[in-house]
Every structure is written in structure tokens, then in C-alpha cells.
Amino acid sequence: MDTYVTDADGTGIVHQAPAFGEDDHRIAISNGVLRPDEMPPCPIDDSGHFTQEVPDFAGKYVKVQAVFSCYDLILMLPLMLLIRTRTRIFRRR
Numbered sequence: 001m002d003t004y005v006t007d008a009d010g011t012g013i014v015h016q017a018p019a020f021g022e023d024d025h026r027i028a029i030s031n032g033v034l035r036p037d038e039m040p041p042c043p044i045d046d047s048g049h050f051t052q053e054v055p056d057f058a059g060k061y062v063k064v065q066a067v068f069s070c071y072d073l074i075l076m077l078p079l080m081l082l083i084r085t086r087t088r089i090f091r092r093r
Contacts, residue, residue, distance in 0.1 A: 002023065002027055004023065016028055016033070018033070018040035018041075019040040019041065019042035020042075025040060028040065041053065044062055048062050048063065049061055049062065050062065054079075056078070056082060057079060
């Protein structure tokens with residue numbers, strides 16, 4: 001998708017947050033996730049909790065800790081599946 005991401009190292013999982021980074025925003029537009037005139041979604045309030053834009057997770061804190069354990073990833077699976085089924089965010093290669 002861009003030159004700063006390679007398959008030479010890392011986990012092979014890349015997330016994009018177009019509301020939080022210039023590169024992410026540019027890549028979202030260039031890959032059809034967002035239109036140039038469209039505001040990126042940002043369903044997180046100033047205190048780090050999901051807003052009503054994500055009703056299944058509204059009020060829940062986004063980051064419980066900085067390093068995710070396998071248990072944390074299991075807890076995030078419902079959110080990942082919800083995003084995948086309702087939006088254009090996930091892409092398989």
C-alpha cells in the first residue's frame with residue numbers, strides 16, 4: 001500500500017487510522033476507503049472511550065494496556081469482525 005510498510009519484518013498486520021495520521025489519511029483516500037471530501041471516522045471521545053458511533057462498544061476504553069496479550073486479541077475479535085462486516089476497512093492480500 002505504501003513504501004513505509006514492507007513484508008520483510010513485523011507481524012504482517014497493519015492498521016490504518018485516517019483520523020490520526022497524514023499517511024494513513026492519504027492511503028485511505030488513494031485506496032478508496034475514504035473520498036477526498038469525506039471526513040475520516042473517529043468514534044473515540046477525548047477520554048479514549050468509544051462513542052455511540054460504535055454502539056456495540058460505546059463507553060468502553062479503547063486501550064486497556066500498551067502491549068496486547070493473546071487474551072487481549074481474543075477480546076478484540078468481536079470489534080474486528082464487526083468492522084470487517086460493516087465497512088471497507090479490512091483488505092486481504
